[in-house]
Amino acid sequence: MEQLNLTQNLHAYAVALVTWLGVLFYLFRLEKMTRDLERQVDSATRRDDEK
Amino acid sequence: MIFNVIVGIWITLGLTLGFAMPPAENLVATPLAFLHVPMAFGMEMALFGAAIYGGLWLKRRRSGDDAMSLALAETGFVFGIIATITGSLWAKLNWGAYWNWDPQQTGIVATLLTYAALFALRSAAEDEEKSRDLWAVYAIFGFIAAIFWTFIFRRLMGSLHPEKTTVTSSGIFKFALWFNILGYTLLVVRIAQVRARLERAARRLKEITWNNSI
Numbered sequence: 001m002e003q004l005n006l007t008q009n010l011h012a013y014a015v016a017l018v019t020w021l022g023v024l025f026y027l028f029r030l031e032k033m034t035r036d037l038e039r040q041v042d043s044a045t046r047r048d049d050e051k
Numbered sequence: 052m053i054f055n056v057i058v059g060i061w062i063t064l065g066l067t068l069g070f071a072m073p074p075a076e077n078l079v080a081t082p083l084a085f086l087h088v089p090m091a092f093g094m095e096m097a098l099f100g101a102a103i104y105g106g107l108w109l110k111r112r113r114s115g116d117d118a119m120s121l122a123l124a125e126t127g128f129v130f131g132i133i134a135t136i137t138g139s140l141w142a143k144l145n146w147g148a149y150w151n152w153d154p155q156q157t158g159i160v161a162t163l164l165t166y167a168a169l170f171a172l173r174s175a176a177e178d179e180e181k182s183r184d185l186w187a188v189y190a191i192f193g194f195i196a197a198i199f200w201t202f203i204f205r206r207l208m209g210s211l212h213p214e215k216t217t218v219t220s221s222g223i224f225k226f227a228l229w230f231n232i233l234g235y236t237l238l239v240v241r242i243a244q245v246r247a248r249l250e251r252a253a254r255r256l257k258e259i260t261w262n263n264s265i
Contacts, residue, residue, distance in 0.1 A: 012083045016066050019133060020063070027241065031055075034245055034252060
């Protein structure tokens with residue numbers, strides 16, 4: 001049983017944090033893509049109804 | 052948006068809590084454990100959800116169930132890749148090498164390969180309805196395979212991985228671990244929901260374009 005030194009612990013923390021922020025960034029990108037596509041669907045549906 | 056902010060704060064707090072943790076029994080203390088273990092749990096939850104929604108598609112024939120099953124499997128797959136990579140970094144600190152041919156390590160890779168094959172099989176079916184039916188069966192089969200590779204295989208072979216850390220660790224360590232596991236489970240649900248919405252919108256757009264072209 002041993003405690004990592006502060007530098008090692010900070011490195012590990014940085015890796016964990018960067019990974020987590022990467023996942024969060026992916027979630028926000030995915031949401032933006034979804035909203036854009038849903039807007040496209042709405043306008044295509046409206047155009048379809050107008051015909 | 053509010054859900055994202057809550058999950059964001061939750062997991063950042065969880066990671067910071069992990070940073071401040073004392074070592075678990077016979078292990079080097081590292082905040083990576085509080086990313087790796089919840090990610091692996093998140094993968095299992097997602098694959099379980101994919102099997103459930105696959106079963107629901109077979110029963111109810113609702114397109115949304117199939118989209119959710121696929122979204123959960125994809126999310127679980129990504130979480131599995133991250134769990135494997137962060138697990139290797141953790142292994143280097145604890146066991147001296149990134150890859151140790153530990154049954155748990157090989158088991159998670161076998162699970163990922165199984166799902167990679169299932170995604171390929173789904174995309175190979177030309178008929179949409181048939182591909183959804185096949186996928187539902189694949190999702191159920193895949194989850195059974197995942198249970199074997201990640202839970203049974205390691206017990207049959209004996210593993211370097213610590214046993215029952217989530218049960219036998221000290222109170223504060225257990226709290227931090229479960230706090231993170233819950234946070235990542237919420238994250239899995241959120242990502243899968245958004246991914247399923249994207250899939251449904253893409254299908255709807257394809258349908259409209261198809262109807263307009265005939």
